[in-house]
Each structure stands twice: as structure tokens, then as C-alpha cells.
């Protein structure tokens with residue numbers, strides 16, 4: 001049995017902006033919101049026997065159709081980093097797809113075990129009540145712990161893999177659905193460990209996660225240690241430099257902050273996710289860059305500044321061995 005992580009999408013919230021003249025918005029190939037699949041294959045290495053999907057924004061179901069065989073259509077777990085639309089917009093599509101796949105095989109549909117934090121659960125229940133009650137089997141993390149807290153591992157019951165959520169700050173999602181002015185920590189990153197490898201999914205985070213660089217409490221030290229020395233660090237790289245627009249936090253980290261977090265966490269490979277660049281000024285570094293431009297530019301900086309390991313932008317559909 002082998003585990004792998006397949007990249008379903010690495011796009012930012014709006015993917016292609018109608019009317020934007022940049023190269024990124026005018027590309028024609030398939031793109032999707034940030035999402036990965038954690039899969040376990042049988043001893044032949046071909047058949048998928050377990051599948052956990054992390055986030056289900058726009059384009060994700062098309063990615064699954066593109067990168068997996070139809071006979072591998074199954075979903076054992078759905079994990080949400082948070083409730084934002086670019087991480088949940090295809091919830092209906094994934095539920096109906098899996099339900100219909102069961103029908104084609106004359107198997108009963110069983111509700112999909114779904115993990116998220118309590119704040120996110122409340123948002124999803126409001127926005128997607130049909131899917132929530134009819135199609136999902138929610139396993140909620142019942143807390144609103146501050147960023148830098150190691151939460152209980154997800155009871156996935158797949159052998160030789162452990163998935164541990166860690167709370168992170170992502171201020172545009174850390175909102176109480178009952179009162180938009182109140183802060184409610186709702187976002188998680190995931191640490192996926194097999195017997196030999198570790199992957200960290202650290203996306204949709206803002207630059208208020210200083211505990212990563214300078215952990216203060218015992219809990220933060222524990223959380224930062226768990227994020228450290230990963231084989232793969234998937235990280236939010238929204239812009240080249242800009243993190244605040246007119247005094248408001250964008251809710252994401254720029255490449256400047258990615259460098260600091262990567263320096264602190266010492267991964268073997270840093271994989272940039274949620275790329276946009278649109279908050280930069282038109283013509284400035286990062287604005288409207290294609291993935292290949294991002295990759296060339298960040299590789300140069302990585303080498304110049306002797307940052308740990310390797311950096312790149314993952315390709316859609318690629319699978320990393322876990």
C-alpha cells in the first residue's frame with residue numbers, strides 16, 4: 001500500500017477575473033481552486049482504495065475527472081481547511097458525483113465523513129444546508145482555539161497515516177457567522193504523516209501567524225515543531241510582496257512571508273499554492289504572473305538567499321509520494 005498526494009488545484013479565490021488583461025486571467029488551460037487529494041493505492045499501485053479530499057472549490061471535480069480513473073471514483077473523507085467559497089463551492093457537485101457513482105455500481109450511498117472546525121461547520125450549514133444534512137456525516141472539531149494549537153487528530157481509520165489539524169490565523173475567515181464583527185477562529189492547516197514522510201498543508205493563512213517563526217507558549221512550540229522538517233510544505237503564496245491593501249489584511253501571505261515561514265520550518269520542498277499576485281500594482285513583480293514565471297523568480301531568490309530545500313509551483317494532476 002502506498003500513499004500519495006495529488007494536486008487538484010493551486011489557484012487563488014477568483015481564478016480568472018473577467019476583464020483583467022493579465023496573462024494569468026487570459027490563459028486557456030484548466031485551472032482550479034487550491035485543493036489536494038490524499039490517496040492510498042493497493043499493492044499494484046494502480047487501484048485507489050482510500051481517498052480524502054482536502055477542500056472542494058471551483059474546478060476541483062473536473063480535476064478529479066481529469067486525473068483519476070472513473071473506477072477510482074470514491075470519497076472516504078472530506079476535509080475543509082475553512083469555509084470560504086473558493087474551498088467549498090463545488091460541495092454540491094462532489095456530493096452528487098459520488099452519489100451517482102454509487103448508483104452506477106449498484107451500491108448504497110453512504111454519507112461522506114467530513115471534518116472541519118466548529119466555526120466553519122456553522123458557515124457551511126448555513127450556506128449548504130441541503131448537502132450538509134443529506135450528504136455529509138460531519139465530524140466537527142468542537143473548539144475555537146487560537147492559532148498555533150494542535151487539534152485532535154482526524155479519526156480517518158486508514159492504516160499507517162495520521163492527519164493532525166493545527167489552528168491557523170486566516171482573518172477573513174475567522175468570523176462568527178452570527179455576528180460578522182466578532183472574531184471566531186475557524187481555519188486549520190493539516191499535517192499528514194505516514195511511516196516515512198510528512199506533508200504540511202498550510203494554505204489560506206495570513207501574516208498574523210508569527211507563532212510559526214517565534215512560538216511563545218508551549219502549545220505554539222508543539223505546533224511549530226509538528227509543522228517543521230516536512231518533506232512537502234504546501235504554502236499560501238498569494239502575492240509577491242503586498243499583504244495589506246488600504247490598511248486591510250488580504251488574509252494571505254506574500255512570498256516575503258513565505259520565505260520567513262519556510263526558513264523557520266525547514267522543509268525539503270516548498271510548494272506554492274493559492275497564487276494570485278493581483279493585489280500588486282499592475283506591472284509590479286507578481287502581478288498577473290503565470291505559474292512558470294512564479295517558479296523561475298522564486299527559484300532564483302531561493303538560491304540567492306540560501307533558503308532551505310527546493311521551491312516550486314506544483315503542476316495540476318501531479319502526485320507526490322508520501
Ligand SMILES: [Zn+2]
Pocket residue numbers: 012013034084086087204274
Ligand atoms: Zn482560498
Ligand SMILES: [Zn+2]
Pocket residue numbers: 017020021022023024025026278288
Ligand atoms: Zn488577472
Ligand SMILES: [Zn+2]
Pocket residue numbers: 082084170173204
Ligand atoms: Zn480563505
